[in-house]
Amino acid sequence: xxxxxxxxxxxxxxxxxxxxVFICSASYEERCRSVPNAVADHPHIGRRLVCxxxxxxxxxxxxxxxxxxxxxxxxxxxxLDKGSPLLTADNLQRALSHAGGDDSDFNYLVDIxxxxxxxxxxxxxxxxxxxxxxxxxxxxxxxxxxxxxLPPEQKWLSKGITDIRSVLGYxxxxxxxxxxxxxxxxxxxxxxxxxxxxxYQPHVISLGFGQDGTATASQHQQVNRLAFGRLASKxxxxxxxxxxxxxxxxxxxxxxxxxxKFPDCxxxxxxxxxxxxxxxxxGAAFRNDDIQLCYASASQYNVEGYSRPGDTCLLTxxxxxxWRPTAETRxxxxxx
Amino acid sequence: MSLQENPFSVQTPEDIKAAEVVDLFVDVFGDFYNIPNxxxxxxxxxxxxxKSMMFRYLEPDCQLLASHRNNLNELPFYxxxxxxxxxxxxxxxxxxxxxxxxxxxxNEHFLTVFIASRVFASLRxxxxxxxxxxxxxxxxxxxxxxxxxxxxxxxxxTKTQQPLPTQPLLAVNLQWCIELFxxxxxxxxxxxxxxxxxRTALTYNGPLCGYLDFLxxxxxxxxxxxxxPKGPVYLLLDxxxxxxxxxxxxxxxxxFCRTSSDVSLKISTQLNYKTFRTAxxxxxxxxxxxxxxxxxxxxxxxxxxxxxxxxEIVRRRLKRHGTVVTPKEFFPVYEKQEAAIRGIEASxxxxxxxxxxxxxxxxxxxxxxxxxxxxxLSGAKKGSSxxxxxxxxxxxxxxxxxxxxxxxxxSRMYAEALSTSNGQPITHIDSLIQDRIIRDxxxxxxxxxxxxxxxxxxxxxxAGRFLQLRNLIHALGGAFHEILxxxxxxxxxxxxxxxxxxxxxxxxxxxxxxxxxxxxxxSIGNKEGTGRTRMFxxxxxxxxxxxxxxxxxxxxxxxTNAAIKEAILRPxxxxxxxxxxxxxxxxxxxxxxxxxxVSDADEDVEES
Numbered sequence: 001x002x003x004x005x006x007x008x009x010x011x012x013x014x015x016x017x018x019x020x021v022f023i024c025s026a027s028y029e030e031r032c033r034s035v036p037n038a039v040a041d042h043p044h045i046g047r048r049l050v051c052x053x054x055x056x057x058x059x060x061x062x063x064x065x066x067x068x069x070x071x072x073x074x075x076x077x078x079x080l081d082k083g084s085p086l087l088t089a090d091n092l093q094r095a096l097s098h099a100g101g102d103d104s105d106f107n108y109l110v111d112i113x114x115x116x117x118x119x120x121x122x123x124x125x126x127x128x129x130x131x132x133x134x135x136x137x138x139x140x141x142x143x144x145x146x147x148x149x150l151p152p153e154q155k156w157l158s159k160g161i162t163d164i165r166s167v168l169g170y171x172x173x174x175x176x177x178x179x180x181x182x183x184x185x186x187x188x189x190x191x192x193x194x195x196x197x198x199x200y201q202p203h204v205i206s207l208g209f210g211q212d213g214t215a216t217a218s219q220h221q222q223v224n225r226l227a228f229g230r231l232a233s234k235x236x237x238x239x240x241x242x243x244x245x246x247x248x249x250x251x252x253x254x255x256x257x258x259x260x261k262f263p264d265c266x267x268x269x270x271x272x273x274x275x276x277x278x279x280x281x282x283g284a285a286f287r288n289d290d291i292q293l294c295y296a297s298a299s300q301y302n303v304e305g306y307s308r309p310g311d312t313c314l315l316t317x318x319x320x321x322x323w324r325p326t327a328e329t330r331x332x333x334x335x336x
Numbered sequence: 337m338s339l340q341e342n343p344f345s346v347q348t349p350e351d352i353k354a355a356e357v358v359d360l361f362v363d364v365f366g367d368f369y370n371i372p373n374x375x376x377x378x379x380x381x382x383x384x385x386x387k388s389m390m391f392r393y394l395e396p397d398c399q400l401l402a403s404h405r406n407n408l409n410e411l412p413f414y415x416x417x418x419x420x421x422x423x424x425x426x427x428x429x430x431x432x433x434x435x436x437x438x439x440x441x442x443n444e445h446f447l448t449v450f451i452a453s454r455v456f457a458s459l460r461x462x463x464x465x466x467x468x469x470x471x472x473x474x475x476x477x478x479x480x481x482x483x484x485x486x487x488x489x490x491x492x493x494t495k496t497q498q499p500l501p502t503q504p505l506l507a508v509n510l511q512w513c514i515e516l517f518x519x520x521x522x523x524x525x526x527x528x529x530x531x532x533x534x535r536t537a538l539t540y541n542g543p544l545c546g547y548l549d550f551l552x553x554x555x556x557x558x559x560x561x562x563x564x565p566k567g568p569v570y571l572l573l574d575x576x577x578x579x580x581x582x583x584x585x586x587x588x589x590x591x592f593c594r595t596s597s598d599v600s601l602k603i604s605t606q607l608n609y610k611t612f613r614t615a616x617x618x619x620x621x622x623x624x625x626x627x628x629x630x631x632x633x634x635x636x637x638x639x640x641x642x643x644x645x646x647x648e649i650v651r652r653r654l655k656r657h658g659t660v661v662t663p664k665e666f667f668p669v670y671e672k673q674e675a676a677i678r679g680i681e682a683s684x685x686x687x688x689x690x691x692x693x694x695x696x697x698x699x700x701x702x703x704x705x706x707x708x709x710x711x712x713l714s715g716a717k718k719g720s721s722x723x724x725x726x727x728x729x730x731x732x733x734x735x736x737x738x739x740x741x742x743x744x745x746x747s748r749m750y751a752e753a754l755s756t757s758n759g760q761p762i763t764h765i766d767s768l769i770q771d772r773i774i775r776d777x778x779x780x781x782x783x784x785x786x787x788x789x790x791x792x793x794x795x796x797x798x799a800g801r802f803l804q805l806r807n808l809i810h811a812l813g814g815a816f817h818e819i820l821x822x823x824x825x826x827x828x829x830x831x832x833x834x835x836x837x838x839x840x841x842x843x844x845x846x847x848x849x850x851x852x853x854x855x856x857x858x859s860i861g862n863k864e865g866t867g868r869t870r871m872f873x874x875x876x877x878x879x880x881x882x883x884x885x886x887x888x889x890x891x892x893x894x895x896t897n898a899a900i901k902e903a904i905l906r907p908x909x910x911x912x913x914x915x916x917x918x919x920x921x922x923x924x925x926x927x928x929x930x931x932x933x934v935s936d937a938d939e940d941v942e943e944s
Contacts, residue, residue: 086431089533126533160791166423169532171525174424175518176453191788198383199422201348236345268423289529294423300791 008141008313011038017135018044020106021099022071023123025080026052026064027114028301031309033066034141035111038313040070045109047099048075051092051119053082057303080119082297085168089122096126107135112275118167118295120275124282125169128323136323138316140276143307146188150305152222157188157306160299161195170285172292174266179203181265183258185243185251185281187272189298190230196270196296197235204265205238206258207231210245210273224273243280245273248316251280252287259284259291268292276316289326342754343657344747346384346740349392350419354462358401359656361393362648367634367641370627374413374568375596378622379604381631382853384740387604391417391572394602397462408463413567413600414559416458418451420578425450429528430580436537440615441544443582446524448545451571452554453517460510465563472563473506480509483557491550492543493520520545547590556598570600577608582615589614591626601626607851632737633856646732646742661763667746669727670767673709681705693825706885707828711821714883725774725880726767733886734774736876737856741777748773778880782809789852804845804904809854811903812874813882814911820884828885831892833860833871838897845904846872854878863894 006014022045024036039045048071052064068075078095081087100106108127112120127136147155166172182202184193186209197205209228212221232238241258244250259267269291271278285291349357364386370377371390381387392398394415396408405411425446433439459465467473480500501512523542531538545551555569579587591601592614603609607630612620622628650663659666681701688697713722725734735742749765752773790802816829838846849855855872862869871892879886903910 085428090535093533129533160788164422165426166428168428169529171427171429171529171532173522173525176424176450176521177457177514177518180421201419201421203348203351292423 004315005312006315008034008038008311011035011139011313011315012042014315015039015042015044015109018046018107019109019137020046020101021049021096022047022109022111023049023051024067024111025113025115025119026050026060026067028057028059028063028303029114029143029306029309030063031141031143031307032063032114033070034309035113035139035313036067036071039109039139040072046074048072049078049095049099050075051078051080051115053116054079055082059303082116085118085122085165088119089126089168092119092123093126096130101130101134105132105134106130107137109137109139111139111141112279113139113141115275116295117271117275117278118297120278121167121271121282121293121295122169124279128286128325131323132320136318138276138279138314138318140274140314140316142310142312142314144310145308146306147302148305148308152226155188156302158298158301159191161192161199161296162299163297164196164199165295165297167293167295170282170291170293172266172268173290174292179262179265181206181259181262181267183208183255183267183269184231185269185271185273185277186224186228186231187274188224188227189272190227192296192298193227193231193270193272194234196294197231200268202268204262205235206241206261207235207238208241208243208254208258208273210277211242243273243277246276246314246316248276248280248283248318248322251277252283255281255284255291256288259288266290266292268294270294270296272296276314279316279318283322286323286325341657342747342750343653343659344743344750346743346747349388350417352392354395354397354401356656357389357392357398360649360652361389361398361402362645362652364390364645367645368629368631370629371602372413374600376591376594376601376626377603378609378626378628379602379631380607380609380629381604382738382740383606384744385631385738386740387631388419388574391415391574391602391604394570394572395458395462397464400464406466408465408563409565411565411567413570414463414565415570415572415602416451416455417462417572417574418454419574420576422578424578425583426578426580427525427528429532430582432528432531432534434582438537438540439582440586441546442524442527442540443580444546444586444615445542445544446521447579447583447586448547448551449517449520449524451573452545452551453514453521455555455558455569455571456510456513456517460507460514463563465506467506467563470504470506472561473509474504475561475563476506476509477501477504479557479561480513484554487545487550487554488543491545547586548593552593552595552599559598568596568598568600570602572602572604574604575606576603577605577610579610581610584610585613585615585617588612588620589616591620592618594625632853633858634737642737643729643732646735646739647728649739650728650742650746659761659763664728666764667726667728667731667749667770668764668767669730670724670771673724674727677705677709680708702888704827706887707820710883710885714821723883724767724771725886726770730887731770731774733876733888734778734879736853738853741877745773745777748777775880778878781875781877782881801845801848805848805852805854807907808845808900808904809849809874809878811907811910813878813884814907815903815914816874816884817882818911818915826891828888828890829893830876830884830890831858831871831873832895832900833862833892834869834897835863835894836896838870838900842897842900842904846900860892 004014022039024032026032050064050067050071052060064077068077076095078091080091115123147157180200180202181204182197182200183206184196186193186207207228210221210224239261241254243254255269267290269281271281271293281293285293365372368390371379372394379387395417396411396414399411400406400408430443433442465472485500501509520543527540527542558564559569573587576584576587587603588611614620620626647663654661654663654666684701684704685697688700693700710723731742749769750762752769753762753765786802786806812832819829820827846855850857854875856875858871858873859868860871876886
């Protein structure tokens with residue numbers, strides 16, 4: 001598995017192979033256009049899938065329309081639903097099936113930048129069932145700034161929690177007689193993480209924060225530290241650990257090690273940091289069915305000033321090893 | 337306990353050892369007598385109101401210790417604590433089964449085996465069964481080989497899948513049962529895992545255990561074992577709001593069965609229980625099917641012994657911490673302020689013969705002295721903030737019937753006192769610290785928490801309601817302050833009662849206030865004396881925000897639906913109308929705040 005950081009302007013040149021399917025997601029953030037703009041005219045990209053949350057703001061619908069236009073006649077829209085993970089999964093699955101590659105030999109390029117964590121985790125689970133010999137490369141366009149214009153201590157991305165649910169495809173293997181261990185990969189949103197802790201009241205709490213020097217951009221480290229500090233000050237007892245914000249394999253190892261410290265506990269993980277760390281969390285869950293992933297859906301996003309696009313991009317090639325499931329199970333995927 | 341440790345820190349009761357629980361728990365079952373008694377009970381209360389602690393105390397290890405008994409079979413009941421965490425049972429995959437027959441069947445099986453696992457885990461961890469002669473192990477082995485095995489077979493678990501244990505060792509066999517039910521849970525989850533991304537049916541080949549055909553007979557037979565109490569088994573389901581709707585309906589169906597002489601269901605909620613309908617859409621009702629308790633309403637009413645309970649809780653915590661002072665000494669009043677109030681009281685007593693309004697000299701002193709003191713400070717408006725909310729009794733009133741709202745600020749006060757104590761033991765909390773933190777808590781409740789709630793609640797039926805609720809709370813708090821500093825005969829007001837019927841819009845706003853703890857609901861005799869009417873009590877946690885007097889019994893005012901509508905839409909105009917005093921004095925316009933106030937101490941206030 002490898003990852004490279006480059007200028008967005010160099011992205012097209014860096015793509016040196018054919019991708020059968022390109023998947024991206026429209027959002028209210030301008031940076032949802034960054035990667036698609038950079039690869040739109042690439043001759044070696046086949047079918048293009050533009051995901052978008054159908055119950056979102058007009059800005060999302062506008063960006064979806066823009067992306068569909070920009071990506072050309074081979075682009076197709078995939079409606080997702082923030083309130084219904086089942087609908088999200090079904091529509092993604094249908095789109096992937098229609099795109100082809102049922103013999104598991106398709107190559108995918110996925111712009112993970114503006115998927116919700118939940119939709120991304122569902123997509124990864126669906127890809128896991130399709131990918132055997134083929135290659136999956138993830139593209140991520142870091143923001144130059146989050147919560148634009150606000151000082152670090154006032155930055156916010158989302159507020160409130162409308163619902164806490166297990167992520168479809170990651171139910172874990174909770175044993176009623178065991179104690180609970182909640183692992184939170186803390187991001188910018190200490191409020192949401194605090195609500196999560198309050199709701200679960202786990203026996204064991206592990207709070208992870210991004211390692212120095214691994215943030216998608218160095219200026220985000222300080223904000224993460226502030227959020228971590230705010231959260232930690234409200235929890236009387238917790239275990240602290242570090243994880244990489246960009247290295248999928250390192251995240252998986254960090255999660256596996258943290259879960260192994262409390263072997264007699266049911267493990268629930270809330271990935272709330274970067275999308276790349278969420279990909280690492282999914283990898284840990286692929287290898288350990290006992291892990292349940294949860295998602296706290298936000299009730300309000302900082303739509304006006306969520307982020308300012310940067311001019312770089314991270315490319316991560318996921319190795320076949322990444323998709324390897326546990327020996328016993330692999331979710332049953334139904335073709336349509 | 338180290339002096340550095342905070343005596344007021346709030347822990348999850350599940351993790352507290354029996355000795356500590358018994359040490360800290362103050363018997364509140366005089367107020368909530370239905371809980372330790374046979375019968376299905378719903379226990380409603382916000383987070384932190386002591387529900388889990390009550391449940392923890394009912395567990396056999398605590399009951400044995402508290403009753404100084406050695407043998408489990410001497411207890412009057414066997415209580416199993418079953419916390420329902422957010423995504424233990426409410427798995428997203430279950431939505432795949434919605435509107436299918438398998439939905440109810442599989443959810444019931446899931447719920448049943450989840451509870452069964454906890455039952456045997458409780459026997460392992462909480463029952464302290466002493467079995468030197470091995471008799472109990474033999475009895476359990478016979479139970480497993482007999483009735484239990486037959487139930488498993490009926491549920492579809494064949495011998496080859498799960499061979500019975502061969503040794504009559506109690507601990508080994510209990511562990512076998514736990515692992516059996518854990519595996520059955522796991523079987524459901526694995527089925528759901530395979531269902532995650534399927535849109536069509538997937539055959540389920542596992543066993544199916546229900547309440548009437550499995551859990552109830554399993555528990556009935558278990559009760560018959562010689563080491564078990566002869567009374568019923570209590571299943572203490574904590575935070576049942578975390579069940580999905582189907583599971584909630586299934587649980588209600590169990591309540592509907594009225595099997596409480598064998599198995600009593602004790603169900604706690606955080607006021608967000610999804611439905612009171614069964615799987616077949618029948619409604620369960622109180623008192624026919626269950627009894628119901630709302631902790632905050634019980635403690636908000638004048639009949640309760642909340643203050644005594646808190647005093648005992650604090651006394652025990654201080655003692656355990658090694659601090660040998662009384663709660664009143666630990667949370668002292670602001671002596672200068674109290675002396676001034678005593679002075680005002682004396683003047684009321686002195687002039688009672690000529691100007692007295694109450695029946696006895698002390699009546700006027702108790703009723704008017706503190707409001708008069710607060711009024712004297714508010715000559716220059718900003719000065720009223722100089723009133724200090726300090727002293728144990730005042731802090732108890734300010735916690736508004738929820739122990740967490742006493743302990744959390746107390747914990748913050750202790751931490752602040754410790755930070756400036758230079759390592760010296762904390763023997764009391766300065767009144768200035770008490771006042772600062774309690775005001776901060778009130779502001780957080782009224783401002784930050786309100787914002788958070790309105791941001792978080794995206795339910796369409798609540799659209800716009802939070803703004804209306806905020807207006808209403810501002811209007812009521814502001815009006816009550818105006819009344820406090822007026823020369824009315826009753827100045828300490830915290831409640832409103834309806835002289836006519838509130839319409840649906842008004843009721844929705846009030847209910848939202850109750851749901852989030854800004855209001856408590858009760859009922860009181862109506863004006864005509866022909867029945868009862870709804871009463872809503874402002875949370876005393878807000879007293880510092882609106883500069884109200886939280887102490888003692890407060891009165892209430894009758895209001896009309898139209899008046900509350902005005903408060904919801906135009907809170908400032910509402911307060912201005914009250915402050916003019918016209919509406920309270922002009923009989924022609926008594927429709928806004930109608931009639932004289934009656935102390936809720938004197939009236940028959942009934943929690944609903």
